[in-house]
Amino acid sequence: MPFRRLTKDLRNTTQNNKKHVDTLVRTRLPVDLVAMGMRIISLDRPWTEVPVLFQGFTVETPNQLSILRQYCDWVLVESTSRLLKPLLDQIEVRRKRREQPLPETRTLHEELPRAQEAFRTGQLFVQDILSQIEAGRELDLSEARPVIKLCVESISANPNAMFWMNRIKHEDAYTAEHCLRVAILAVAFARYLGMPQQDLEAAGLCGMLHDIGKMRVPGTILNKPGALTRDEMDEMRRHTEYGYEMLLSHHTLDPIVANVCRDHHERIDGKGYPRKLEEWQISRFARLISIVDVFDAITSDRVYRAGMPTTDAMRILFQERGKQFDPEMVEAFIRMVGIYPPGSLVELNTGEVAVVIATHPSFKLRPRVEILLGADKTPAEPRLLDLKDEPVTESGETYAIATSLPDGAYGITLADRISQLTGRP
Numbered sequence: 001m002p003f004r005r006l007t008k009d010l011r012n013t014t015q016n017n018k019k020h021v022d023t024l025v026r027t028r029l030p031v032d033l034v035a036m037g038m039r040i041i042s043l044d045r046p047w048t049e050v051p052v053l054f055q056g057f058t059v060e061t062p063n064q065l066s067i068l069r070q071y072c073d074w075v076l077v078e079s080t081s082r083l084l085k086p087l088l089d090q091i092e093v094r095r096k097r098r099e100q101p102l103p104e105t106r107t108l109h110e111e112l113p114r115a116q117e118a119f120r121t122g123q124l125f126v127q128d129i130l131s132q133i134e135a136g137r138e139l140d141l142s143e144a145r146p147v148i149k150l151c152v153e154s155i156s157a158n159p160n161a162m163f164w165m166n167r168i169k170h171e172d173a174y175t176a177e178h179c180l181r182v183a184i185l186a187v188a189f190a191r192y193l194g195m196p197q198q199d200l201e202a203a204g205l206c207g208m209l210h211d212i213g214k215m216r217v218p219g220t221i222l223n224k225p226g227a228l229t230r231d232e233m234d235e236m237r238r239h240t241e242y243g244y245e246m247l248l249s250h251h252t253l254d255p256i257v258a259n260v261c262r263d264h265h266e267r268i269d270g271k272g273y274p275r276k277l278e279e280w281q282i283s284r285f286a287r288l289i290s291i292v293d294v295f296d297a298i299t300s301d302r303v304y305r306a307g308m309p310t311t312d313a314m315r316i317l318f319q320e321r322g323k324q325f326d327p328e329m330v331e332a333f334i335r336m337v338g339i340y341p342p343g344s345l346v347e348l349n350t351g352e353v354a355v356v357i358a359t360h361p362s363f364k365l366r367p368r369v370e371i372l373l374g375a376d377k378t379p380a381e382p383r384l385l386d387l388k389d390e391p392v393t394e395s396g397e398t399y400a401i402a403t404s405l406p407d408g409a410y411g412i413t414l415a416d417r418i419s420q421l422t423g424r425p
Contacts, residue, residue: 022080029077030094031069031284032194033087034059039078040068045280051255062198069199070256071283094194098332099362102192104158108342108357111154113422115161118150122183126176126208133215133246141209141250148204152187152197159188160358163342167407168415169300169307175214175222178296183207185292192336193288193329205253206260206289213243213261225304237273240265256285264289267324287326291317291333294324309404310341335361342367343414345405350393351375353410354385355417363388365401372417377410 026041034040039058047055050071052064059065068075077084125147132139155162166181186207187200195203214222217239221232228236244262247253263286266272268279275281295317300307308316314334321327338359340346346369347353353373360367366387374380385391391399407413419425 022082024078025081025084026076026078027084027088028074029084029087030074030091031072032094032196033090034065034068034075034077035079035083035087036060036062036065037079038083041076041078043068043076044072044074049281049283066198066202066254067256069195070202070254070285073284097194098192098335101358101360102159102188102336104160104358106157108158108160108164109421111158111161112164112418113424114157115154115165116418116422116424118147118154119162119165119180119184121150122147122180122208123173123176126179127173129212130176130215133212139246139250141253144205144208144253145201148183148187148201148208151184151204152200155184155187155191155200156197159191160342162188164414164418167341167343168418174300174302175211178300179208179211181296181300182210182289182292185296186289189288189292189333189336193332202254202256203285203288205257206264206285207292209243209247209253209257210261210264210289210293211239211243212246213239213241216242223303237265240274256283259283260286260289264293266290268326269323272324287329291325291329295333295337310337310344311339311404314339335364338367339364340367340401340404345407345409345412345414346401347403347405347409349397349400349402351377352380353377353405353412355412355414357384360388366390367401369401372412373410 029038036059039056041056043050051067057064059068125143129139129141129144151162162184166184169177169181183204184207187204190200190203217236221228221236224232240262244258247258247261250258260283262274263277263282266275266277266282266286268282268287270276270278295313298308298316299310299313314337317325317330318334321330336359338356338361340356340359342356342358344356345353346356348369348371352371352375354369354371356367357370358368368384368386368388371380371383371385385399387399387401393399
């Protein structure tokens with residue numbers, strides 16, 4: 001095994017060479033840890049599936065690093081033992097980091113105004129590009145990256161503010177809002193997976209533009225309340241290729257954005273569309289977007305069905321791991337979102353009603369909440385409670401969530417709470 005070989009090489013170098021002459025070592029490395037100057041020996045997929053010029057090369061530019069991160073999970077590298085050892089030590093550190101919540105530099109209340117503004121800017125932009133397509137005008141994506149940068153900045157400060165905004169949904173604006181919600185979740189998920197800052201923007205662009213081809217599918221098919229005929233289903237599935245064709249000519253976008261638009265309905269078991277790709281042919285970013293896309297789709301109200309609760313959505317994602325979805329990514333996504341996502345309404349075992357502020361990957365049933373209603377269901381002075389710490393009531397009972405509640409229960413809506421905190425409707 002490569003890791004065993006590296007350990008042996010490092011031990012031999014230390015024991016047998018007192019001058020600590022640096023040796024060249026080959027080992028498998030997660031793509032996020034690949035550094036400049038390393039020689040790439042092989043990939044986790046055929047070279048023809050990755051847009052690089054040479055089979056076997058030394059990493060010399062940031063763009064080469066970016067391409068590897070977008071398409072691959074790991075690569076076989078050759079580098080010095082001195083350079084590789086601290087990087088290999090980071091593998092366990094990165095794994096443990098996923099057991100912790102996403103870092104916050106601002107409180108949710110502090111970040112909400114900026115998140116609200118970024119979300120509204122994103123809404124307007126997505127609505128505009130969809131209108132351009134409907135009107136047959138030339139697609140202007142010059143503002144796509146600045147819009148995503150606003151989302152990245154907010155998510156980097158406190159992702160829960162954007163998670164709150166993501167839960168405000170309007171059935172009559174599904175396509176536009178879905179694109180933006182997928183972008184936000186993609187940025188947050190990429191950050192949770194430990195991707196570098198520049199990849200967060202690429203992931204956000206992939207999410208925002210992944211369904212752009214649907215604007216070429218007739219509305220009668222998109223919004224049909226009943227089951228689609230075979231011909232209608234074939235036309236619906238063409239949205240991946242329509243979008244790919246539209247984005248391919250936009251040279252200001254990373255090529256991965258068009259590729260994800262085409263490939264986000266491919267499946268790990270090879271039964272996806274449009275190309276029935278095998279697992280190793282599906283890029284890392286396409287696998288990420290496919291999970292986020294399905295999660296948002298099944299938890300959103302549509303004209304032909306109501307959205308599912310988060311718990312049901314998580315059950316479906318988990319059941320489809322290894323079939324439709326990348327199993328490791330699905331499990332990471334479930335840890336990030338939690339059973340009670342930020343912005344959801346819950347009733348505690350005390351009868352009090354609270355809104356979820358943040359989740360903890362290692363304590364899925366014990367998020368941080370803000371109590372808004374007392375046990376008698378009348379407004380109470382808002383107070384924060386971190387259920388992870390197992391706080392107790394005056395009677396000695398440990399606080400816990402008794403049940404989840406729909407938005408609007410007991411007159412509490414997330415939109416109203418956001419308005420209260422930001423001072424904006």
